[in-house]
Amino acid sequence: MNRTPAHKRPSIHTHVARRRVPAAAVLAVAVVLALAGFAAARYVMQQQQDGLATATDFYFTSDYLKESGENATYYIDPSTDDFTVELRNFADDLRTTSGGISYSVNATNASVASGSGMLKGTERSTAKVTVTPSSGVQEFTVTATSTSPYAQELTATFILAKGNHYTVEDASGNTAAVLTMTCADSGGPITLDLPSEVIPDATDGRVRSENTFTADGPGVYSLVLLKTNASLNLTDSGEFANKITVGTSPAT
Known part of the structure; x- marks a missing residue:
């Protein structure tokens, strides 16, 4: 009696085993991409933080002059022929500008000596600017402007009186x-x-x-x-x- 050969039943495990390899590969690739993305994000964040730190490493200050919004006003002894305004490249003992600062100084109703110069960087640096009020005035203004690496203006009004x-x-x-x-x-x-x-x-x-x-x-x-x-x-x-x-x- 001839029997027709029975067809071999496909194994239900055959396709599963075949599917496991690409699934594992996809998972591995996903992990690699995730780690790469995390590293890239961390790198970008670090670069942003470094850029921010570099941008804010700038301190242009003075003993008298302040930013214009502070409306700094001082009394100066009427008998004083001239006095000095000190410019600085630091905010305090811990914060100093790393690079040099170019500046200029001008005045209204007064004259200034050595009205421009450079504050050296990497260490605390100061510059003293002599200011001479014009004859007969009771009030005058002094303004210092940094020209590089950033532009910043410091100013103050001085009154010749004992207040x-x-x-x-x-x-x-x-x-x-x-x-x-x-x-x-x-x-x-x-x-x-x-x-x-x-x-x-x-x-x-x-x-x-x-x-x-x-x-x-x-x-x-x-x-x-x-x-x-x-x-x-x-x-x-x-x-x-x-x-x-x-x-x-x-x-x-």
């Missing part, structure tokens, strides 16, 4: 006195002319070299004055612009 007030509380026998300064203007550096036996408290961060106190803005400030001679009496009061001269009173 601030100070008092010194002391008594003979005290080893220290207290100087209180009331600033009606934008603050700025205040020169302290003190007797040789008196020094400002060096631990006060607002005290700079050459007996200069820096006020951050309008307001009331106190400073301890240390006396090496306790018999001195520094009690005093008066008006000032940007300099305070503290004398001595007879011991009582």
